[in-house]
Amino acid sequence: MKKFLFLCIVCCCATATTTTAQGLTDMSRSQQAKMQNLPMGATQWTGGFWGNRFNMLSTTGIWDMWDTWNTPWETLDAAGNHGSHGFRNFEVAAGTVQGKHHGPPFHDGDMYKWLEACAAVYAVTKDAKLDALMDKFIEQVALAQRADGYIHTPVVISERNQGIDTHATVPGASTAASENAAGIEIGKDQKHAFASRLNFETYNLGHLITAGIIHKRATGKTTLFNCGKKAADFLYNFLTNDAAELSRNAICPSHYMGAAEMYRETGEERYLTLAKGLIAIRDSVTNGEDHNQDRHKLRDQYEAMGHAVRANYLYAGVADLYAETGEAQLLKNMSAIWDDIVNHKIYIMGGCGALYDGVSPDGTTYDQPSIQQIHQAYGRQFQLPQEAAHNEICAQIGMLLFSWRLFQTTGDGKYLDNIENELYNGILSGISLDGKDFFYTEALRRTKDFPYVMRWPKHRQRYISCFCCPPNTLRTLCEAQEYAYSIATPSDASASGQTLYVNLYGQNTLKLKNLEIEQTTDYPWDGKIRIEVKKAKDLATIKLHKPNWCDNYSVKVNGEPADLNISRKWKKGDVIELTLDMPVRLVEANPLVEEAKNQVAVMRGPIVYCLEGQDIAAVPGAPASGKPRINDIALPADIQFTEKKITLEGHEMIALEGDALLTNETSWNNQTLYRTLSKSQGKKVKVCLIPYYAWDNRGIDDMSLWLPLAR
Numbered sequence: 183m184k185k186f187l188f189l190c191i192v193c194c195c196a197t198a199t200t201t202t203a204q205g206l207t208d209m210s211r212s213q214q215a216k217m218q219n220l221p222m223g224a225t226q227w228t229g230g231f232w233g234n235r236f237n238m239l240s241t242t243g244i245w246d247m248w249d250t251w252n253t254p255w256e257t258l259d260a261a262g263n264h265g266s267h268g269f270r271n272f273e274v275a276a277g278t279v280q281g282k283h284h285g286p287p288f289h290d291g292d293m294y295k296w297l298e299a300c301a302a303v304y305a306v307t308k309d310a311k312l313d314a315l316m317d318k319f320i321e322q323v324a325l326a327q328r329a330d331g332y333i334h335t336p337v338v339i340s341e342r343n344q345g346i347d348t349h350a351t352v353p354g355a356s357t358a359a360s361e362n363a364a365g366i367e368i369g370k371d372q373k374h375a376f377a378s379r380l381n382f383e384t385y386n387l388g389h390l391i392t393a394g395i396i397h398k399r400a401t402g403k404t405t406l407f408n409c410g411k412k413a414a415d416f417l418y419n420f421l422t423n424d425a426a427e428l429s430r431n432a433i434c435p436s437h438y439m440g441a442a443e444m445y446r447e448t449g450e451e452r453y454l455t456l457a458k459g460l461i462a463i464r465d466s467v468t469n470g471e472d473h474n475q476d477r478h479k480l481r482d483q484y485e486a487m488g489h490a491v492r493a494n495y496l497y498a499g500v501a502d503l504y505a506e507t508g509e510a511q512l513l514k515n516m517s518a519i520w521d522d523i524v525n526h527k528i529y530i531m532g533g534c535g536a537l538y539d540g541v542s543p544d545g546t547t548y549d550q551p552s553i554q555q556i557h558q559a560y561g562r563q564f565q566l567p568q569e570a571a572h573n574e575i576c577a578q579i580g581m582l583l584f585s586w587r588l589f590q591t592t593g594d595g596k597y598l599d600n601i602e603n604e605l606y607n608g609i610l611s612g613i614s615l616d617g618k619d620f621f622y623t624e625a626l627r628r629t630k631d632f633p634y635v636m637r638w639p640k641h642r643q644r645y646i647s648c649f650c651c652p653p654n655t656l657r658t659l660c661e662a663q664e665y666a667y668s669i670a671t672p673s674d675a676s677a678s679g680q681t682l683y684v685n686l687y688g689q690n691t692l693k694l695k696n697l698e699i700e701q702t703t704d705y706p707w708d709g710k711i712r713i714e715v716k717k718a719k720d721l722a723t724i725k726l727h728k729p730n731w732c733d734n735y736s737v738k739v740n741g742e743p744a745d746l747n748i749s750r751k752w753k754k755g756d757v758i759e760l761t762l763d764m765p766v767r768l769v770e771a772n773p774l775v776e777e778a779k780n781q782v783a784v785m786r787g788p789i790v791y792c793l794e795g796q797d798i799a800a801v802p803g804a805p806a807s808g809k810p811r812i813n814d815i816a817l818p819a820d821i822q823f824t825e826k827k828i829t830l831e832g833h834e835m836i837a838l839e840g841d842a843l844l845t846n847e848t849s850w851n852n853q854t855l856y857r858t859l860s861k862s863q864g865k866k867v868k869v870c871l872i873p874y875y876a877w878d879n880r881g882i883d884d885m886s887l888w889l890p891l892a893r
Contacts, residue, residue: 204399205664208446209590210671212505214513216593217668217683220694222399223305225663230689230704232662234833235610239660240303243617247296247656248315250645255284259645266645268293269319275338276325282343283336290335291386291436292653293319294393297406299657301393302664305400313401320397320406323390327409331416333390334383337375379431387413388436395440395447407447414444418452421459429463433474434492434576438499439583442506457503472542473556481511484518486527486560487542490535490572493560494580501587513591520588523581524600526563530769530783531790531874531887532600532608533573533624534581537561538637564774568888569632573624575651578608579658586665589685598685599730605662605686606706607790611875612655614642615831620652621878626792626887628878629812633852641882667692667699679722686727687711687760696720706787707836709735709762718752726760729788734763762787766823766838770891781888782817784838784871786825791838791871795884799868801844810867812884816845816892823871830876838871843892862892 204210205219227233253265267284272293274281297319304312327333376383394410397403417437420428438460445453461480470476472488475496486493497516504512528534540559547553558572582604589597612621619642628640638646646652666688670681682697687706692699698716705711709732715721726746728735737744738759748758764787771778784791793812800809823838844865850857877885 206396206661207443207502207587207590209505212446212591212671213508214505214591215671217590217681218671219664220667220669220692222302222396222664224694225666225690225692226306227663227688227690228700231706232688232690235659236303236306236663238615238617238832239299239656240307240309243613243656244296244300244303244312244660246618247299247653250649251293251296263645266649268649269322271335271339272319272322272326275333275335275342276322277342278322278325281339283339286648287334287336287380288382288385288434288650290333291382291389292649294386294389295650295653295657298389298393298396299653299660301397301400302657302660306663316397316401317405320409323409324405327412330419331412331414332375332383332387333409333413334375334381334386336381337383340374376427376431379433382433384417384428384431384437385434387417388438388440391440391444392436395443398447410440411444411448414441414453414456417441417460418456421456421463425459425463426466428460429467429476432460432464432476432496435460435495435499438496439502442499442502445506454506457499457506461500461503471554473554473559477554481515483515484522486519486523488556488560490558490560490577491574491580494534494577494584498580498583498587501584501591505587505591516584516588520584520597522563523560524596527560527566528581529566529571529573529608529626530771530785531611531624531626532578532581532604533571533626534577534608535560535572535574536566538570538572564772564776566771566775566777568777568886569625569627569629570634570636571623571625571627572638573608575609575612575621575624576654578604578612578624579654582609582658590668593683595727596730598727601665602686602729602788605659605665606788607874609655609658611877612651613659615833615876615879619644620646620655622646622648622651627812628883628885630884631811631813631850631852640878642878662686663688663690666690679720681723681725682721683725684713684727705762706764706789707834709764709787711758711760711762713758713760715752715756716754718754718756721752723747723749724752724758726758729762731767731785731788732762732764736761766825768817768819768821768891771888778888780891780893782819782891783888784817784823786836786838789836790874790887792874792877792885792887793869793871793889794877794880796880797837797870797872798842801865801867810844812886813850814844814846815867815869816843816890818843818892826870828872830872831879833876835873835876840869840871841866842869842889843867845890845892 205222207219209215210218227236250266251268254270255264255267257265268289271283273279297316300312300316326335326338328338390413391410394407398407441453441457441460445457464476465479467476475488475493497519500512501516535558537559540556540561541553542556543553544562558574582601585597585600611624621642623638625640666686668683668685687703689703690701696717696719700714700716703711728746737746739748740757766784766786768782769785770782773779795812798810798815821840823840826837826839828835828837844867845862874887
């Protein structure tokens, strides 16, 4: 039966042609792609917002994280926490040093993500020191990888310590089935291959495949790419020999995206077969669960459900498969799920997976045994708590990957709106302004009065025991420039020449053989964007994206009014001037979002703002101890904000100053559940709102994104 399922999915495989190495997702030959990435390094930030961030990430972020990875377990920090042991695990697995495995099983994949960030930086900087560091890590990966392509340092170290020659012996993947049948406790046994899906082997292998491809495209080297290709071959053989067992090990399925991209990179049909097979075998899972999106058959799913990271990685992988096969049903499923997330389940700052612990179905069934617990869950529609929000950063990154693939296959600008929101608000907020500390989850509110200690801290940390989000954040932000432009695929190009899509705005240059563009702007603080054509051979059309938050805009070409889609005979020196009005606006939520009812969020351009306790002025005449708290503040509907340039940790930004109202001066002290409403004094109090991404950089203080509306 296992082999019959596999044979059913190998027919009608399309072929691909190996092309010039492209960017993050090379859809230049994909059946359904309307556009493609540009080569890595072709777009470079030259200053402004993203230039400032890229400089911080490339000079501090990746190197500080290397220090984290290179710290052995035995090294304790000031708080008594162990080192990550991440790199040492590879050295032990490679036989370079003796020792044991330490740390969680998914650290392998996390180090691959960090290396992908390094490769993205190298594509721009060509830093020889960084190149040497990547080679140092890759050498250990290659030595640690088994002859059959499998690599998972807990297992390889166990085999090495048992005297097994992993380069001469090729253990069969089918041994995992008997090990599971033996009753191994889930997630506890890390010494045997595929003893539990909570060991994250396929997740790790998927990130190895992707990192190998990106490293090749950035450096031209094939050292890590060969490791990734061997890993993909291992998965292909696993699919062929034991599809049912492989289906039980799909968790945070980065390998879906990895398989599709390996097909694009090599043109080898077996990797498309692998991508198809990985999706197909999900429907063979018995006793599936909403937690892992496999209780129902994939093509019967039209709503986002379950663990948000697993969900968004799955959806991105399915979008990849649609790009290669053109199966209309997959696009129907993914479009409906994306709409469900954006219209019902996503936070204003891009957060996904609202609930620490949800249940499914939630309150809609009398069949109590069918109810399942779900960690970091997409809950019900409009179920979006604030202080107790989960919002793992990896879920936001998964959402960006999902949106990017749908944009490439449909050309619909709504997907760019989500990508912009995730970059500025949902992902950038995960890293401190100095590039050293990280969130795992993202709350929309933090107060000293909150009576619970949540599972994950609401303060950034250098090293988190679950370290998946920091390197994921790092690689995504180091790759931000790769999303700035696209060009039409050959099948979608104009007969008169090439079409260039301007997806994101920021000060940068784009340099290709026959096309050069220079973008000058102080976006997102200023809506004026100047795009100068430096070289334009074969360029026919430039398509400018208008963000959905912008109601009023103007476009000029060489001083003459124009539209967002500009077709003309382009020449060197042509200048586009795009102006996006970005007034401060108060945003309200659907009244079904109970925790945001009668509250407003503040936005300007793409930036979401928040209020920290230290930015509330003292009320004149009040004692120092009586300084208003977050819970005492409300915003008038007609509040007039004044824009103010400030600098935090070397980063310039615009803050918003205004007069809020003091609604309450009597503390609840968490001892009273209800009390009679007292009339507000209506006292004005000065407040200064800062971008949400910049909160928690000046010590621990109260914060709120949503604020009550004074009526």
